[in-house]
Amino acid sequence: MDKTQFLNELGVKLAGLEPEERFEILADYEEHFAAGAVSGKSEQEIVFDLGSPDEIARDILAGRGEAAVEETYYVPRPAPTKKRGAAGQFGVFLAMLIPNIVVYSLLLSFWGVVLGVAGSALGFFLTPVAFILDVVVNHSFVLYKFFAVIASLGLGFIFVVLTMWLVKAMVLATVGYTHFNIHLMKGERKHV
Known part of the structure; x- marks a missing residue:
């Protein structure tokens, strides 16, 4: 996962927050990436150090007493096959x-x-x-x-x-x- 994917996923997970607050949190994590890049770390190493966006969002929302946004996935089911007699x-x-x-x-x-x-x-x-x-x-x-x-x-x-x-x-x-x-x-x- 790179920086863009990390920030996009974190932004989606924090969708329940006010836009200003979400923007502030994402800006803080962009600073983490900038500091890591200065110290010579790759984006993947920085993501590894920070943890998964899902855990970060859960911690942030738990501190505010809100539930994390759950993504819904559509899983297509195969059509029932009718066999010949x-x-x-x-x-x-x-x-x-x-x-x-x-x-x-x-x-x-x-x-x-x-x-x-x-x-x-x-x-x-x-x-x-x-x-x-x-x-x-x-x-x-x-x-x-x-x-x-x-x-x-x-x-x-x-x-x-x-x-x-x-x-x-x-x-x-x-x-x-x-x-x-x-x-x-x-x-x-x-x-x-």
């Missing part, structure tokens, strides 16, 4: 049947792409094994094959990162769409 849920199920078949088929095919990319990454990582078997069986070491193995290992690392990104995206899409359907079936307003 079994017939409503069945109607939504029928209405969403075709779109769900299409969307879940697309999600399943995208999962197939993810598995294909993961399989490619595994294949790239298995090329050194194939290279070693080729050298052992054929008794020939060809330099360009060695460099191809190194390149395929690099591609394997790229495909692993791509696979991780795709898995994360697909999990979010699948779970998100499933939650959307669950909320839609229940008749809740919030779908995500």
Whole structure:
């Protein structure tokens, strides 16, 4: 809390006093801030030394026999949700049947792409094994094959990162769409 916030809050808490008296008290606290600034203290340190505006106002008003001004807060309450009955849920199920078949088929095919990319990454990582078997069986070491193995290992690392990104995206899409359907079936307003 800084000086302005402190003085504003104190002013609100002392709203029951006469304006002149409130102005005088606030001027005294401004002098506290000025004296603290001269001595090298930050506004936060000065506020810490003075205490909370709520306690200060309570002490001042208690000395005058007045009650502190209480702030009222509006806390919005959520509207009661009306859930669908079994017939409503069945109607939504029928209405969403075709779109769900299409969307879940697309999600399943995208999962197939993810598995294909993961399989490619595994294949790239298995090329050194194939290279070693080729050298052992054929008794020939060809330099360009060695460099191809190194390149395929690099591609394997790229495909692993791509696979991780795709898995994360697909999990979010699948779970998100499933939650959307669950909320839609229940008749809740919030779908995500």
